[in-house]
Amino acid sequence: MTVPREDKLTQGTADWLEMAALLMCDAASRANLPSDLTVSLVERYTDGVALSDGLIQGIRFELVEGRPSFRIGVRPNERADVIVEITAAAARHLNILRSNDPAYAAARARYLETGEMRVEGDPSRLGDWLAAVHDPIVERTR
Numbered sequence: 001m002t003v004p005r006e007d008k009l010t011q012g013t014a015d016w017l018e019m020a021a022l023l024m025c026d027a028a029s030r031a032n033l034p035s036d037l038t039v040s041l042v043e044r045y046t047d048g049v050a051l052s053d054g055l056i057q058g059i060r061f062e063l064v065e066g067r068p069s070f071r072i073g074v075r076p077n078e079r080a081d082v083i084v085e086i087t088a089a090a091a092r093h094l095n096i097l098r099s100n101d102p103a104y105a106a107a108r109a110r111y112l113e114t115g116e117m118r119v120e121g122d123p124s125r126l127g128d129w130l131a132a133v134h135d136p137i138v139e140r141t142r
Contacts, residue, residue, distance in 0.1 A: 008142035011095050012045070012057060012088055014072055019140055021059050021070035023133050028068040031129035035066045039125045040080035045088045057088070063126065082121035090116040095141045099134045 009016040048057025055073030097104035111117035
């Protein structure tokens with residue numbers, strides 16, 4: 001899978017969610033993951049807009065036997081090995097800050113402390129490649 005290099009996308013839109021998920025798939029595919037790695041991630045906006053079929057704004061990302069796949073839209077109570085719940089405003093703020101910006105680490109810590117962002121499970125189960133996806137997403141976000 002490759003991510004088209006187009007203009008910047010508006011954070012939170014279906015096109016933006018797809019771009020982010022495709023970047024995740026690209027990075028995971030290049031990460032030489034173990035063929036027996038099976039782990040799932042759900043990231044949803046706690047105040048996300050309703051999509052079709054009872055889904056809300058978010059991404060379900062899976063590695064099944066080391067192969068990545070995704071779905072745009074998640075159920076409000078959908079479970080996964082790793083669950084990230086975040087307000088749209090907090091997500092917007094984090095997605096305009098590069099990972100090496102001290103404001104990024106401070107904002108992330110603040111959102112975790114206030115509950116505007118919650119993480120359940122161990123994101124490191126997905127692998128180191130996940131952190132490397134943040135800055136390319138920032139580059140494509142308006």
